[in-house]
Amino acid sequence: MLAFKGLYLKDLKISKGNFLIGMGLLFLIVVFAYGLRGYFGEPLVPLIFFFAILVLHVLYLPVILFTSLQLEGQSQLWLHNPNGGIKLFLSKLGAALTYYSASLLATFLLLQFAISTTEISEDLYGMTEVLNNHLLLVIGGVTLTGIYISVWLLFYWTLYHSLKGIPFLSRIRWLVLLVVWIVISTVSNYLAETKVFEVIQEKGTVQLNIFSSQFVDMTGTVGQINLVSIALHVVTAIAVFLISVLLLERKVEV
Amino acid sequence: MEDFQASKPIYMQIVDKISHQIVRGDIKPGEKLPSVREMAIKTGVNPNTIQRTYSEMERMEIVESRRGQGTFVTEVNEVIVDLKEKLQTDMIAAFVHNMKELGFTQEEMLKGLQNYIDREGGK
Amino acid sequence: MIKVEEVSKKYGGEAAVEGISFSLEKGKIYGFIGPNGSGKSTTLKMIAGLVFPASGSITVNGKKVERKIAKEVAYLSELDFFYPTFTVKDMIAFSATQFPDFNMDRANELLAFMKLDPKKKLKQLSKGNRGRLKLVLTLARTAPVLLLDEPFSGLDPMVRESIVKGLLSYIDFNEQTVVIATHEIDEIEMLLDEVIAIQNGQIVAVENVEELRESKGLSVLEWMKKIFA
Numbered sequence: 001m002l003a004f005k006g007l008y009l010k011d012l013k014i015s016k017g018n019f020l021i022g023m024g025l026l027f028l029i030v031v032f033a034y035g036l037r038g039y040f041g042e043p044l045v046p047l048i049f050f051f052a053i054l055v056l057h058v059l060y061l062p063v064i065l066f067t068s069l070q071l072e073g074q075s076q077l078w079l080h081n082p083n084g085g086i087k088l089f090l091s092k093l094g095a096a097l098t099y100y101s102a103s104l105l106a107t108f109l110l111l112q113f114a115i116s117t118t119e120i121s122e123d124l125y126g127m128t129e130v131l132n133n134h135l136l137l138v139i140g141g142v143t144l145t146g147i148y149i150s151v152w153l154l155f156y157w158t159l160y161h162s163l164k165g166i167p168f169l170s171r172i173r174w175l176v177l178l179v180v181w182i183v184i185s186t187v188s189n190y191l192a193e194t195k196v197f198e199v200i201q202e203k204g205t206v207q208l209n210i211f212s213s214q215f216v217d218m219t220g221t222v223g224q225i226n227l228v229s230i231a232l233h234v235v236t237a238i239a240v241f242l243i244s245v246l247l248l249e250r251k252v253e254v
Numbered sequence: 255m256e257d258f259q260a261s262k263p264i265y266m267q268i269v270d271k272i273s274h275q276i277v278r279g280d281i282k283p284g285e286k287l288p289s290v291r292e293m294a295i296k297t298g299v300n301p302n303t304i305q306r307t308y309s310e311m312e313r314m315e316i317v318e319s320r321r322g323q324g325t326f327v328t329e330v331n332e333v334i335v336d337l338k339e340k341l342q343t344d345m346i347a348a349f350v351h352n353m354k355e356l357g358f359t360q361e362e363m364l365k366g367l368q369n370y371i372d373r374e375g376g377k
Numbered sequence: 378m379i380k381v382e383e384v385s386k387k388y389g390g391e392a393a394v395e396g397i398s399f400s401l402e403k404g405k406i407y408g409f410i411g412p413n414g415s416g417k418s419t420t421l422k423m424i425a426g427l428v429f430p431a432s433g434s435i436t437v438n439g440k441k442v443e444r445k446i447a448k449e450v451a452y453l454s455e456l457d458f459f460y461p462t463f464t465v466k467d468m469i470a471f472s473a474t475q476f477p478d479f480n481m482d483r484a485n486e487l488l489a490f491m492k493l494d495p496k497k498k499l500k501q502l503s504k505g506n507r508g509r510l511k512l513v514l515t516l517a518r519t520a521p522v523l524l525l526d527e528p529f530s531g532l533d534p535m536v537r538e539s540i541v542k543g544l545l546s547y548i549d550f551n552e553q554t555v556v557i558a559t560h561e562i563d564e565i566e567m568l569l570d571e572v573i574a575i576q577n578g579q580i581v582a583v584e585n586v587e588e589l590r591e592s593k594g595l596s597v598l599e600w601m602k603k604i605f606a
Contacts, residue, residue, distance in 0.1 A: 077458050081444075254427035260596035263587045291545070298545065300567060302550065
């Protein structure tokens with residue numbers, strides 16, 4: 001626990017600069033949004049801006065994680081450490097999640113402020129319902145998707161650095177990553193179209209009556225939460241994470 | 255940090271140095287020598303080498319190690335006198351050997367030595 | 378203590394080390410010497426579990442080396458890498474949480490000995506002081522094996538001397554095995570029990586320093602000039 005805390009604090013310190021830059025950007029956007037609102041006399045501008053920023057947070061976690069990994073990747077000396085790869089990676093994810101939560105909270109509060117100070121009379125392309133009732137669901141979706149992308153990022157980053165040790169592949173590492181990506185997408189698309197998958201998908205679908213029809217889940221199907229799909233994503237994420245850890249332990253060199 | 259010759263083991267060179275200090279009286283009989291580590295730091299030499307120096311001096315009975323206390327210069331006067339004589343003999347032997355190499359006779363050596371001491375005042 | 382058997386490693390088709398074997402005993406200080414690019418660094422990284430042999434085996438204390446051997450091996454890198462926003466104190470605190478054998482009292486003593494200001498940011502330190510800090514971080518550990526990769530490179534004589542004194546003051550010379558890889562032998566000749574000479578990825582010779590003087594009448598420096606000629 002002491003070791004993990006140490007790693008976590010280190011990773012917080014590493015990414016602090018980027019977090020502050022993010023907060024600075026957010027501040028500039030606030031100024032900009034209210035500036036535009038005043039200039040065009042369009043009261044909805046801040047609301048739309050803040051909602052967009054909230055959704056864009058899906059990339060926040062991966063970006064923080066990537067910059068943090070890149071710093072370590074300069075020397076890979078962080079691997080001179082008796083603690084396991086799971087700890088090393090989880091602490092990076094944890095630190096990124098911490099900054100993500102802070103930034104997300106700030107954006108959420110801004111959005112709430114904008115909502116409460118703006119009169120939304122007309123139906124905003126169907127967004128009224130989302131803003132009023134389902135914001136937390138959006139945040140949940142954004143967060144889960146962000147974590148999912150981050151885990152894949154860990155995988156591709158580790159794979160990239162693993163390839164350094166293989167002489168004939170080290171020069172075309174980006175190409176290898178691309179090929180791996182294409183293969184994985186093709187296979188998963190193929191699997192998604194099979195009969196078996198269709199059947200379990202049907203069985204696993206839960207109609208979201210309580211949430212009406214606004215929630216868009218990760219598969220893009222409106223109004224449903226697909227438990228099987230979510231379970232599959234969770235299993236995939238864990239598997240990809242563990243494979244990344246294995247690569248880090250066995251293949252990444254200083 | 256000190257300089258050492260290449261051709262002689264370092265532990266022997268340190269034995270020589272300490273012996274000289276004892277003979278000169280820089281280190282008194284019964285005086286405690288620095289610990290192995292202190293000596294290592296002072297000289298910049300590997301501690302195992304210093305350990306060997308101390309063992310060698312113990313074998314020569316110039317020092318004795320007292321359990322838990324450290325290494326002390328012997329208080330037996332004869333040993334120190336012997337050491338003094340040995341060092342003197344070594345020096346003279348080297349001197350005589352070198353002079354012979356240069357082809358000097360016994361008388362020339364003695365005369366040269368006497369003249370040198372007279373001139374330099376034994377400094 | 379450390380056993381390297383028939384170990385080979387290639388980088389980009391070129392052999393960094395080729396079928397090297399040697400073993401290191403507990404409580405001795407080894408000089409791992411050879412010209413730049415001779416395979417010293419690669420070998421040290423392999424013992425530290427940071428680079429993996431293509432073939433052959435390495436064990437430390439009977440355990441097959443993997444990355445987590447870092448628990449028993451303290452490794453000082455030749456790289457001048459550091460977390461830019463960290464202070465000296467941050468770095469010490471971080472290392473203390475990572476290595477169970479990290480001795481905080483010793484670290485503080487070493488900091489004072491090396492005259493390092495704990496509040497200074499790493500990026501504000503001179504290269505020499507960062508070299509000193511690396512040594513502080515390594516020597517504060519009571520790990521059975523210390524691997525130092527080029528601890529003197531690019532440092533002025535004052536720093537070199539303080540590093541030698543630091544080594545002599547703080548290693549547990551009955552328990553810790555120390556390997557110092559360097560291409561500049563004169564700084565550390567007096568420090569060594571044994572020398573391992575490596576060239577073009579092959580072990581050229583292993584000698585006891587005192588025996589070299591006794592039997593061949595050579596200092597390590599002179600001996601090196603001879604074998605690498």
